Amino acid sequence: MVSWSEINLLDLLRSVVDILLVTYVIYKLIMVIRGTKAVQLLKGITVIVVVWFLSSLLQLKTLNFIMTQAITYGVLAIIIIFQPELRRALEQLGRGRFFSRELQEEEIRKQAIEAIVKATTYMAKRRIGALISIERETGLNEYIETGIPIEAQITSQLLINIFIPNTPLHDGAVIIKDGEIKAAACYLPLSESPFISKELGTRHRAAIGVSEVTDCVTIVVSEETGAISITKNGEIYRNLTEERLTELLELNWLNQTKSVSGLRWNWRGKNNG
Structure with missing residues (x-):
């Protein structure tokens, strides 16, 4: 019979592996866009997210509504804006270079x-x-x-x-x-x-x-x-x-x-x- 301590240990290991994999993928994506204009766009997106969080925290309803709409419809814009970088990342993944660079x-x-x-x-x-x-x-x-x-x-x-x-x-x-x-x-x-x-x-x-x-x-x-x-x-x-x-x-x-x-x-x- 599996004890609760064993279950908790498995969950902990699974969570650690999950976080490490996500961190590594994010790191590789940053390496792909490093040195391109996409870096400046990424900074702009970060500003929008911070403003959205602060407007929500301070209950600035109008500003929060505008930021929410920008984030909601911004996903499609991000795909269009980052299209060259995404294509390059997929090409590297297809050539097996994404994880061996x-x-x-x-x-x-x-x-x-x-x-x-x-x-x-x-x-x-x-x-x-x-x-x-x-x-x-x-x-x-x-x-x-x-x-x-x-x-x-x-x-x-x-x-x-x-x-x-x-x-x-x-x-x-x-x-x-x-x-x-x-x-x-x-x-x-x-x-x-x-x-x-x-x-x-x-x-x-x-x-x-x-x-x-x-x-x-x-x-x-x-x-x-x-x-x-x-x-x-x-x-x-x-x-x-x-x-x-x-x-x-x-x-x-x-x-x-x-x-x-x-x-x-x-x-x-x-x-x-």
Whole structure:
């Protein structure tokens, strides 16, 4: 005969598994829409829900009625608005990638870092100017939209070819997202900081500028000196060697889920322009 304690234990285990599965599915859905305009729409929906709850709590009948109608008929609107993201999620589920994406990301990033470092070193030796931004947690879609779509695998040959002088795509930034070159010839916001060294040009100001408003990592190759620099959190670290560039990319992109405070700690007082 099954005791009440056994029944309660089974119910508890079932509830825990249920909550964990729902949490994981929600997490995966957030990962799918991360870096897209859907994130801003999701914030708007959150505001509507909060206003609805407060209006109900404070018994603001007119406002509560309006919010209730917005939520009731908003389900169809959400399906329409999020249609690209929902379609992408279903495609990933059909390819079996929905639950195995993390297993692929690390290997893709390792190959990408190798290609980026190889291309950067090649261009530095030949004083070919370059500007490469790598998306992390904050989406760069608004800057991707200013450039020419590429959507290509990251290879050193392609990066070098993009930045060859007097070619259509060399002027501007390459933006990397999800292990791909998403776009080239992108416009990045210029920093207006008065503390930037006067010897730094537009590429460096753009690299610092985008790092002030996002958490991306941006690599710069100087056309004048061939020096390699990297920017993050509004700071620039200059005259990097090939080994140091690889180390910083691994620290701040490959292992971005870990602590990234080492960038400031390791470079405090060194080559900070």
